[in-house]
Amino acid sequence: MKLITREVDYAVRALAAVARAGGGLSAAGLAGPAGVPRPVLRKIMQALSRGGITRSSRGRGGGFVLARPPRRISLGDIIAAVRGPLKFNDCVFGGALCHNHRTCLLRGRVAAIERKVLDEVRRVTLADLS
Amino acid sequence: MKLITREVDYAVRALAAVARAGGGLSAAGLAGPAGVPRPVLRKIMQALSRGGITRSSRGRGGGFVLARPPRRISLGDIIAAVRGPLKFNDCVFGGALCHNHRTCLLRGRVAAIERKVLDEVRRVTLADLS
DNA sequence: ACTGAATGATACTAAACTTGTATCATTTAA
DNA sequence: TTAAATGATACAAGTTTAGTATCATTCAGT
Numbered sequence: 078m079k080l081i082t083r084e085v086d087y088a089v090r091a092l093a094a095v096a097r098a099g100g101g102l103s104a105a106g107l108a109g110p111a112g113v114p115r116p117v118l119r120k121i122m123q124a125l126s127r128g129g130i131t132r133s134s135r136g137r138g139g140g141f142v143l144a145r146p147p148r149r150i151s152l153g154d155i156i157a158a159v160r161g162p163l164k165f166n167d168c169v170f171g172g173a174l175c176h177n178h179r180t181c182l183l184r185g186r187v188a189a190i191e192r193k194v195l196d197e198v199r200r201v202t203l204a205d206l207s
Numbered sequence: 208m209k210l211i212t213r214e215v216d217y218a219v220r221a222l223a224a225v226a227r228a229g230g231g232l233s234a235a236g237l238a239g240p241a242g243v244p245r246p247v248l249r250k251i252m253q254a255l256s257r258g259g260i261t262r263s264s265r266g267r268g269g270g271f272v273l274a275r276p277p278r279r280i281s282l283g284d285i286i287a288a289v290r291g292p293l294k295f296n297d298c299v300f301g302g303a304l305c306h307n308h309r310t311c312l313l314r315g316r317v318a319a320i321e322r323k324v325l326d327e328v329r330r331v332t333l334a335d336l337s
Numbered sequence: 338a339c340t341g342a343a344t345g346a347t348a349c350t351a352a353a354c355t356t357g358t359a360t361c362a363t364t365t366a367a
Numbered sequence: 368t369t370a371a372a373t374g375a376t377a378c379a380a381g382t383t384t385a386g387t388a389t390c391a392t393t394c395a396g397t
Contacts, residue, residue: 244386246386247387264393264394266393266394
């Protein structure tokens with residue numbers, strides 16, 4: 078099971094580069110140094126913008142800047158933007174079939190673990206990763 | 208991302224049934240009540256036996272029993288047997304290409320989180336889940 | 338011995354997710 | 368007007384997960 082997929086890894090590297098640069102950086106400018114295929118990086122940067130982590134400016138000379146300081150961008154934010162929210166806990170029986178859904182012992186335990194992981198990934202910030 | 212895949216979920220249910228039964232249970236006897244396709248359950252039970260969580264007896268009247276008391280079978284054991292060890296941390300660059308492998312900040316953080324999750328899944332036992 | 342019920346091992350198919358590619362539309366500065 | 372950039376979206380390939388099928392082996396009961 079991967080917590081950090083390739084896309085998350087790319088996203089962290091790209092954001093670190095944006096943070097270092099201070100000014101705006103284009104996807105093309107990011108992809109090269111990071112060793113990431115340009116179209117992939119574009120998709121990732123778009124997801125980060127949709128998630129409110131970066132702000133983009135279009136057109137010639139455009140690019141991406143951080144929407145807030147690195148210390149206020151968490152690994153959890155990045156994962157959520159790129160992959161959607163964490164879900165350790167996909168009930169096999171989808172709630173409909175399983176009457177124990179609310180009381181299921183496994184699910185309760187796993188939900189608790191998931192909350193801890195969420196705490197952890199929110200505690201790590203881009204500032205720690207740059 | 209799923210910590211609990213369908214197979215792990217099945218495995219927990221099946222083991223809980225074995226624990227309740229006290230005596231040995233066959234895959235066929237387990238699959239029905241749990242609502243799991245029989246061949247799937249067989250594969251899972253085989254994995255659990257290979258992992259030393261259950262002991263099997265073959266031939267007529269055979270089946271599965273727990274290899275040790277429920278309190279000593281952890282969710283971590285079950286996950287490891289069915290899916291292999293947890294790996295949050297698949298380095299994108301596979302170590303060969305990436306010179307920062309040892310110092311990579313992201314990897315260090317994620318490894319720490321992984322250790323915590325390992326602690327957690329080892330702390331939950333089959334006895335808690337039955 | 339024979340038979341039927343059971344696991345061991347393994348190969349295969351199907352579905353879902355991840356990764357990477359391609360295209361076209363829109364915006365903006367020069 | 369043009370070139371450089373993002374927005375949106377559709378598509379293809381690769382990998383993982385889920386489920387199926389088969390044959391070999393073991394063992395109790397007759």
